[in-house]
Amino acid sequence: MTIQLGQTAPDFEQDSSRGRIRFHDYLGSSWGVLFSHPKDFTPVCTTELAAVARLELEWKKRDVKVIGLSVDSTENHASWAEDIRETQGQSLNFPVLADKDRTVSSLYGMVHPEADPSVTVRSVFVIDPNKKVRLTLTYPPSAGRNFAEILRVIDSLQLTDKNKVSTPSDWQPGQPVIISPALSNEDAKVRFPQGWKELRPYLRVVELRDETAQAAE
CATH class of the missing domain: 3.30.1020.10 (Antioxidant, Horf6; Chain A, domain2)
Structure with a gap:
């Protein structure tokens, strides 16, 4: 499935590092950032999760709820979170979906068979309070995401909406x-x-x- 700008972000229910989540209920009236990782214990994504956690106050300032995704289990997520804390000096403060059955990955088109049919690509979706998709990005495995740029785009969207x-x-x-x-x-x-x-x-x-x-x- 291809997610396009202006489309309503598909709702789903999935396990996470913080329990079962129904996506639209989780977002409520807030903006949202959903971002995926190929799998747990990957080096670039380890730095990315810590970077997002460090921006906690910036997300709150803009009324943005962030949620990660990996195709591993909640048990693996817990071990990975400890690795992130030890290596990056930052604890996670947002949920990470445990998309082991690929429900969300398939719904959002996060598996690109020509890249690797066994894992998700590193996608970003920005979703507004009306649950409309406002930005989509897909990154290669080797390039870490620039979350300052994602914040900048959210600033632009919020300004230009008004x-x-x-x-x-x-x-x-x-x-x-x-x-x-x-x-x-x-x-x-x-x-x-x-x-x-x-x-x-x-x-x-x-x-x-x-x-x-x-x-x-």
């Missing part, structure tokens, strides 16, 4: 954004009274004020 704007290449929070081409200049004057810089009629750059973002909420 304002008629898009974020340019390499955007960081607080930097100028692009006014949506669908917004006329007349409407833009109401929404952005601070004015903007028009590079082209379709490329209008604006610095958001705090009150502008608040008024759009």
